């Protein structure tokens with residue numbers, strides 16, 4: 392059995408749809424188990440996990456701005472829970488698969504970050520995620536931690552869906568071009584996770600550790616918004632916003648309490664070499680995202696619907 396934690400989130404839903412090919416999948420959402428529960432260790436110890444082969448943790452406290460005033464809760468979900476889940480996997484001799492974030496870096500580096508670079512989170516979310524990376528790794532030598540960035544999906548609340556929603560009603564928009572990163576779809580993350588985990592479960596071993604896992608190339612939020620809008624228009628979706636009417640903003644949004652790194656580009660050489668996977672340019676899945684919007688519109692699904 393594979394335990395998938397966070398099965399109701401953006402990535403969790405994508406993994407739910409594909410990890411089942413590896414065998415029976417037990418899915419936890421926050422309804423089954425509250426990862427912020429201070430008594431989580433006791434809750435887990437009273438449960439049984441017959442034939443546990445892997446624990447995959449897609450859950451996280453991801454409200455980056457709210458974490459500034461709720462760091463204790465964010466720590467329980469992002470650090471303490473991964474430690475306990477990783478230890479649970481270790482007790483069964485099973486690997487722990489976990490996801491981390493570009494926000495562990497301060498973004499001041501001139502060039503892509505590599506896994507060995509120093510971390511210096513700018514915000515509470517980044518601090519709690521970094522603590523989770525360390526605690527999960529210490530709790531189980533058989534861990535795979537995938538550090539990713541700018542995650543979006545066809546169904547969750549995420550940047551391109553927000554842009555699409557606004558583009559239906561607005562004729563102009565301001566968009567940040569100070570931050571650089573690699574927009575990474577949950578489709579890509581789930582496909583890479585499946586490929587790696589399939590090999591790990593078949594062979595029983597792997598080059599365990601921390602890996603950067605993002606799409607290739609780089610973008611600003613402005614680039615991302617323009618690409619999704621222009622592809623949606625090409626597909627005939629009814630948008631009032633034209634890509635050229637999305638204006639660059641050269642200051643961080645002052646309304647956001649949490650600081651963000653300016654450079655979120657992560658080198659993925661290590662994972663590509665270790666597992667022989669290919670990571671497409673970010674535009675590939677961004678275009679597929681827009682095509683998905685077209686399919687949803689054809690089915691009468693509105694942008695706000697999960």
Ligand SMILES: NC(=O)c1ccc[n+]([C@@H]2O[C@H](COP(=O)([O-])OP(=O)(O)OC[C@H]3O[C@@H](n4cnc5c(N)ncnc54)[C@H](OP(=O)(O)O)[C@@H]3O)[C@@H](O)[C@H]2O)c1
Pocket residue numbers: 397398399400401402403420421422424425426427428449450451452453468489490491492493520539540541542543547
């Ligand atoms: N989103 C990004 O841009 C981004 C960027 C870099 C890295 N990442 C990392 O990628 C991974 C997946 O992120 P995502 O975008 O898929 O996140 P998401 O859509 O926000 O999903 C997170 C999931 O965690 C669950 N969760 C939160 N608090 C919980 C609690 N107390 N008990 C049980 N479950 C709880 C949520 O359940 P409920 O909804 O039921 O509360 C939700 O299903 C995370 O590790 C995240 O840190 C994300």
